[in-house]
Amino acid sequence: xxxxxxxxxxxxxxxxxxxxxxxxxxxxxxxxxxxxxxxxxxxxxxxxxxxxxxxxxxxxxxxxxxxxxxxxxxxxxxxxxxxxxxxxxxxxxxxxxxxxxxxxxxxxxxxxxxxxxxxxxx
Numbered sequence: 601x602x603x604x605x606x607x608x609x610x611x612x613x614x615x616x617x618x619x620x621x622x623x624x625x626x627x628x629x630x631x632x633x634x635x636x637x638x639x640x641x642x643x644x645x646x647x648x649x650x651x652x653x654x655x656x657x658x659x660x661x662x663x664x665x666x667x668x669x670x671x672x673x674x675x676x677x678x679x680x681x682x683x684x685x686x687x688x689x690x691x692x693x694x695x696x697x698x699x700x701x702x703x704x705x706x707x708x709x710x711x712x713x714x715x716x717x718x719x720x721x722x
Contacts, residue, residue, distance in 0.1 A: 601640050602636075602637040602638075602640040602641045602644070603637070605633050605636045605637045605640060606633050606634060606636075606637040608633065609629055609630055609632060609633025609634075609636070610630055610633060612629060613626040613627075613629040613630045613633075614626070616629065642660060643660060645658060646658055646659060646660060646696045646697050647697045648695050648697040648698065648713070650716055652720075653665075653667060653668070654666050654667040654668050654670070654671075655668070655671070655685075655713075655716075657685075657693060657694075657695050657696075657697070658697075659694060659695075659696045660696060664693060666685065666687060666693065668717060668720035668721055669688070669721065670687050670688045670689070671685050671686075671687060671688075671717050671721075672685075672686040672687060672688055673685070673686040674710060674713050674714040674717055676698070676700075676706075676707065676710040679700075680700065681699060681700050681701075682694055682695055682696045682697075682698055682699045682700065683695040683698040683706075683709075683710050683713065695713070698710055698713065
């Protein structure tokens with residue numbers, strides 16, 4: 601989708617040059633397409649990856665790695681859009697990779713993450 605957004609806005613911007621749009625207008629439209637493509641690319645890269653040390657959570661804006669020992673609880677209450685982690689420093693970290701919109705699969709992934717946390721904290 602990011603590639604399509606970039607290609608379409610570039611084609612429209614070039615086409616609008618023939619319709620009397622200024623170069624600045626064309627550049628602004630292409631910039632809008634580039635911004636949309638960057639947003640879609642970042643959104644597609646949301647993930648949570650675990651290893652022996654901890655969990656790396658890449659959300660829309662930030663990427664954070666937390667150690668297994670820092671995770672107090674995995675939460676996925678009814679109505680919440682995604683899983684969140686309660687951390688030992690009283691902070692809460694959203695895990696956008698596990699979203700309510702995924703239904704039963706999201707609930708299963710939340711349980712799996714909770715089991716991983718429990719296993720690594722022993």
